[in-house]
Amino acid sequence: MTEDHGDHDDHDLGLAHDLPRMVGRRRLLALFGGLGLAAASGAPAAALQCVGLPWETAGPYPADGSNTRDGQVIDALRQEGVIRRDLRGSFGEMTEDTEGVPLQLDLQLIDADGCTPLAGHAIYVWHCDATGHYSLYDAPQANWLRGVGIADDEGHVTFTTIVPGCYDGRWPHIHFEVFESAGAAVSGADPVLTAQIALPADVCARVYAADARYSNGTRNLGRISLARDNVFGDNSAAELAQQTLSMTGTPGTGYAGAVIIPVDFDADRDLSMPPPPGDFGGGTPPRPPEKG
Numbered sequence: 001m002t003e004d005h006g007d008h009d010d011h012d013l014g015l016a017h018d019l020p021r022m023v024g025r026r027r028l029l030a031l032f033g034g035l036g037l038a039a040a041s042g043a044p045a046a047a048l049q050c051v052g053l054p055w056e057t058a059g060p061y062p063a064d065g066s067n068t069r070d071g072q073v074i075d076a077l078r079q080e081g082v083i084r085r086d087l088r089g090s091f092g093e094m095t096e097d098t099e100g101v102p103l104q105l106d107l108q109l110i111d112a113d114g115c116t117p118l119a120g121h122a123i124y125v126w127h128c129d130a131t132g133h134y135s136l137y138d139a140p141q142a143n144w145l146r147g148v149g150i151a152d153d154e155g156h157v158t159f160t161t162i163v164p165g166c167y168d169g170r171w172p173h174i175h176f177e178v179f180e181s182a183g184a185a186v187s188g189a190d191p192v193l194t195a196q197i198a199l200p201a202d203v204c205a206r207v208y209a210a211d212a213r214y215s216n217g218t219r220n221l222g223r224i225s226l227a228r229d230n231v232f233g234d235n236s237a238a239e240l241a242q243q244t245l246s247m248t249g250t251p252g253t254g255y256a257g258a259v260i261i262p263v264d265f266d267a268d269r270d271l272s273m274p275p276p277p278g279d280f281g282g283g284t285p286p287r288p289p290e291k292g
Contacts, residue, residue: 051242052112052264056195056231059175061134063146064124065188074136076146077124077186087125087147087161090135096142100130100162100214101207102254103247109155109178112262117155118178121192122185123261124148125159127174130213132167132220150182163207163255164199166220171229172199174245178263193263198232198244203255210251 058066065075076082081091089097105125109118126146128134135142145164149157166172174197179185201221208217226232232240242262249255 049242049260050110050112050115050262051238052262052267053193053195053243054235054239055193055267055269058177058194061126061128061137062175062177063126063136063143064177069137069140076126076136076143077148077188079143082124082146082186083122083148083150083182085147085149085159087145087159090142090144091147092143094141094143096139096144098129098135098142098144098162100165101211101251103161103163104254104256105159105161105174105245106256106258107149107157107159107176108258108260109151109157110260110262112264115262117151117153118263119151119153119155120181121151121155121263122148122179122182123151123157123176124179124185124191125161125174125176127161127164128167130162130165130211131216132165148182148185163204163214165214166204166208166217166224168216168220168223169230171224171226171232172204172221173197173231174199176261178261192265193261193267195243195261196231197259197261198226198240200244200247201226203247207251 058064060067063074063076065073065077068074079092084091088099089095107123107125109121109123110116111118124147126134129139129145133139135144135146145161147159149159151157164172164174176193176195176197177185177191178193179189179191183189204217204221208214208221226240232243235243243259245257245259247255247257
């Protein structure tokens, strides 16, 4: 089920708590300057908005045509209706829904070279449900919590989804792939970035404690930290700050979350993490096969 199982740790106290231990307080202050830890745990600060995100694994459950389930290629990007805003229900021929604390997601795609908006680019996002299951794999009859959005003139893409759960061995996260256009996303073209968004610890802890639908969230969150996560653990402090979602709201009313995603078109695509289990291997992220 998990992408990897690392050593378990005490309950994490958030990015502001983890970063000094990971990189040292003096180096952290040098990275963030006068912004301090508040910039690391809150909305992205101006000095961080153009930190190009590192390529990360797509994980075992991308459903982008790059891996299989039971010997069959799994590709949500070929299914009618994948370009959408509300990700909570299934699309196309599938009808199953999923539930959780609502999350209004605002992603801004920019070019890391010059901080200019990537208007017209597309982003494919996917994540697990409240208990850590992925559609099309754990729930083969559903394709919820997956979708493609197209950036507006300012690079913004918005989705309505739910706060992801926390499954054993991974920090709470949202997967994404960025493409040059919607046509590229649905036709098998190479992504220009494959990466993941980290969720803040304090929000996750509140959601998992308050909502019974996240039945294993508190337990699993208490077993992992950003420092021990096999995807985020080797990222720099600036990269972690850039890719952590800024969230406001409550478990009862839902949340709004925002993050700026700078794409470095010359980034190193090699991955240093060990390969996850299942059909997906590690190393350089795979490219979707050509589709006729």
